[in-house]
Amino acid sequence: MSAATIRDPTRLRVRVSGAVQGVGFRPYVYGLATRYGLAGFVVNGPEGVTIEVEGNRAPEFVAALPLEPPPLARIDHISVQRTRALAAQDFSICASEDGRLSTRIVADAATCRQCLGELFDPENRHYLYPFVSCSHCGPRYTIAEQLPYDRRNTVMKAFRLCAACAAEYADPASRRFHAEAIACPICGPRLSHGVNAIVAAIARGQIVAIKGLGGYQLLCDARNQDAVQRLRSRKQRPQKPFAVMVSSIGRVNEIAEANAAELALLESVARPVVLLASRNDLAPAIAPGLSRVGVMLPVAPLHHLIFHALHSTGAWLAGAGPVIVATSANSCGEPLVIDNAQALRRLEGIADLVVTHDRDILTRADDSVLSVVASRTQFVRRARGYVPDPIRLARSVPVVLAVGGALKSTVTITRDNEAFVSQHIGDLDTAEGICVFEQTIHHLTSTLDVEPVVIAHDMHPNMASTRFAQASGRALVAVQHHHAHAAAVIAEHGHAGPALALVLDGHGLGSDGGNWGGELLLCEGTRFRRIGHLAPLQMPGGDRAAREPWRMASAILQALGRRHEIGPRFAAQRQAGRVSALLDQAGGATTTSAGRLFDAAAALLGVASLQSYEGEAAMKLEAMVRRTEIFEAGWTIDRGVLSLRPLFSRLIADDLDAADGAGLFHGTFAAACIDWVGRAARRTGVNTIILSGGCFLNAVLADEIERGCRSAGLTPLVPRQLPPNDGGLSLGQAWIAALQTAEQPSALKGAT
Template identity: 35%
Template sequence: MKKFNMCPSCKREYDDYGDRRYHAQPVSCRDCGPTIKLCDSTEECMDDRNIFTYCGQIISEGKILAIKGIGGYHLACDAMNTEAVRRLRQRKIRDDKPFAVMVKDYETANKYCHISPFERKLLESKEAPIVLLKLRDRGMLPCMVAPGNPYLGVMLPYTPIHLGLINAIDSHMLVMTSGNKSSEPIYYRDQDAISNLQDIADLILIHDREIYIRTDDSVTREVLGKEYMIRRSRGYVPLPLTINLEGKVLPRVLACGGELKNTFCITKGDDFYISHHIGDLENMETNKSFEEGIEHFKNILNTDFDIVACDMHPEYLSTKYALTLNKKVYFVQHHHAHIASCMVDNNLSGEVIGVAFDGTGYGEDGNIWGGEFFTGGYRGFKRAAHLEYIKMPGGDMAVKEPWRMALSYIGNSIKDNYGKNQDDDGINIEGDTFLRDIDYKAIRTIELMMERNINCPVTSSMGRLFDAVSAILGLRNTISYEGQAAIELEYLALDSTLEVVEPYSISIEHKNNVYIISTKELISDIIRSVVNGEKKADISLRFHESIAEMVLCCCSRIREASGLNRVVLSGGVFQNITLLKSCIKLLKNNDFEVFYHEKVPSNDGGISLGQAMMACMDNID
């Protein structure tokens, strides 16, 4: 605010210790404070006093508006206007991923969503995050807002501009999505927004208060009466997590995080400062944002670092950055960092049983991990169990096309060369399952790749297992955003009417002091359920319960061998609340102490904290 010189009236309030605005840094008025203006692609401006009325009018007519906030630009349209929402999806090239909405107040949100007292507390908190709420009726909103989703991300206005706009439209509900192009970080500089958003937004609403650093909206939800963070950013950052290590002096560490949903973490004394959400490090602009963010934190904290912690994956850009700093580098295995982050989140010390379920993480053996059980603590973890390795035909393409993983799992489970003919029970794989929707030549190509082991890395990923089951049920053969197949599989389970849920079979073998979890029976049983005409919602729920039973079985065997009784649940797959709740219930019913995330995301947005803690403990004075 230093560029805005106070007028005599505001200066008088600022200097009067008896005034409620005494030394209030943002004190200003219409005469001396920030101003707003409306621009089109030619940068012609409108800045009269009726700007909100005009913006409300054009939004109500179906136009798309780019809006400058306090952490960057949003793209907004009337959430009740189906054509406007469709146009926003088309222009932003965002096919299916749900949009968040901003509503006028709690009462408006309550008309559309079920809101518990705790969810209301989150919604109305000073942090003003996006809160995931259960829709009362999916038909109350245009399906284009959150396609096929029983939940809606809702936030309240947190700036005067937002409030002025929301009051100017009849629906009192705006779609609010990040102002950027696909894969790029949110725009926060005016010229960048004008240059890059003119093909998406019809008009751009700008104010002249500079945004110092870009910051996305935070996203959170309630799980079993606790906050369960999904994206920790605006409103929560840069408040630190303070770790009490009984007077031990911690080294100064920079932890660089992972590749997706990147955050970094800087330590100063007992405080661990996790950054705002950076995003996926896959282009120059996001990498620049990552490096600028680190310098920004160093400046505001007046600190530096002696040790750099990073992921073991040699191709992660965050790892490559760490290696350029000419500092001592500490490599942390991806899933070890997940478990450590959840331990810090719950203020745990000592050793635990760690369950890390996600999509991709570079393993100590060079394979792709993601369905892991560990024992240990901050000074190191030992792999105790994992899903059996399965081929990923085409590598990363198997993530984008889940039918490839389905074919791989079927080939691992059904006899006769990936089920080209029939299995022992007479099930015709090509005729009875999802494969009827896939071109035969494509199927045969993938079969040959797996037979000849061409571009087929192996994985123990739980995320890929969820993808495979989603494809087998015919839900999703290709995805348009990360985790889509697994997300839709979870939402399908919510439609089940089963009163008694019978899990599918899973077998566990003990080899070389590690438990190997076989999915052969599981996949075979699911295929039989499809062929026998079971409801897909019931199959999905049975699958979820099977994974929860698997977690209980593995943890029970590990407890018997190790004596450990505390179980820590982390990784992006545990954003699946159906699975998370089932695991917690089963484990607690069998006398385990169970810990899951609250203040830090279970996804890759939290691993920088785990990296920082493990680096500190390994280098502690």
């Protein structure tokens, strides 16, 4: 462009914030500026992208800027100011600037259609290369050390670009311009074993570990019952369901029923696991006793290559394509494996073949899991493909670190008007889990370039996350568990004013030191008041009752005056006689937990007396539901206390089978909750109802309560961007602590 083409001295400085680095945004700007005949420059900086454009069509450029950004870009804000014209001659892309960071990295993305086309094009230099990517796809968050997101700040700095890759990397017209994960067979990462070896092992019924985007995965033939059972045995995972992967969206209906919303979710760039109604066409050991199966599509080029080779073997039934188990590579209770040496050591007894490669993973990111409930998307686990996308807050707040709970752990850091919730970390009951938890905190604070002024934590003193907070030496804010559940939804929706919160959960330490879990709270600002709860129920054996549903069923029988039935009903349990004696003793543990009611119902109906993973009994009970029914006399409400004792009397009737009982329990419990919150709304004048807690992962219960609230003229608010379980706790903690810090900063010095 020559200076003669610039007839108007207009020069505009444009600042763009959001997810605009590492997504092809600068070449997009370059192309747009060229289209409008403008001079100037574009540069990545600490706050996002800065653009200066000069020429008579500069206003048109600004108007067009947000209209067609690259697929992975997310524009949060555009600011424009006029500046002095420099009579510039051309438009250029400048090197990144350093400074205090306020931009962000985007989440890892599934292979795009263009790269997929190249992967299977014999004439392309990326033909059958398992690490092909561009600015529209591939790893991001899992390979980034820090911002700005440049190759020098990623693990890709270990790979020197060949001439062909260097040319694409430097060409603003290429979709690989500054695509930091750019690589090819000449200069990029390499697998330790070829695709043919992987496929041969799967076809033989063996278990293969491969290094995925966010960690190692275990693969096997999902139609091979022996292979799946062997995987269960080796992984020490006797019942918990496995996710499966199919080659394309057209193959989904071979194994599951999916509506348009679920299919769209499967094909989204995040490529999550989506829970679908199962057709029972897989090995029975995939999801024992459940009606839904977790399904996903290929995420990385290696997945596509594996399926391409599997299809080529022809070893499948006519009309049925290959389906593979795709589960995280770890033993039960351990963090996801990401390191090559660790994989070879820890997976030796699990996988028959371990496939490594030499591109490091810096940040673990397990597969995200979602479902469609009441025509909306609901997270079960939020990780790869969605993290580190922030949650927008209603206002700017101080920098807070919230450390979550003990199960399904996440951490949250607030920065300005955004909350960055980490990927799913897992349970903090092992030394390895706590180490990953601490690494996640360090990585998140480092990449966001912030220093927390306060740490928020759960009230429970024995959680590893609480101990971490207390050892930090920083100001602390303790947030009650169920208040945090409610606050997470309030923060996500930007709700101002009071709200009633129905929190149906497994366990959380109450303000009175008790075991809470089925709570009706009145929330306003940073405070809450407990205005109702489920009727307390004994927990014979304490925490052991959460792992053995028959114990909670025994407590129900005791409460109904039918203690004599405990022994005959649960004769297979050696401790049945002792539990009867425990129930007669005063001063034993009690709970208001909604989760324990599900356990009791499952045991009484013969669905599950023991459980090998959290929520197993409730999930199997949900799977039994064919239709819901309401037992109109099934509950009582007295001074805010909801009792389902009449319902349980009906559940143990001889004329009720398990399926009818499951439908009756779900329908009646939902109706009781709607009555409960309706009465509270009339009493308080508050019509906004927060619905949260782990029990809301139950699709039947969630749908019935949400629809019932709307029918009653109430406004339900549900988690949309986070799970309703403990994966959302840290956001709620962060929001309460941030508000307290903003309102009373001096009071937080040394606060506990």
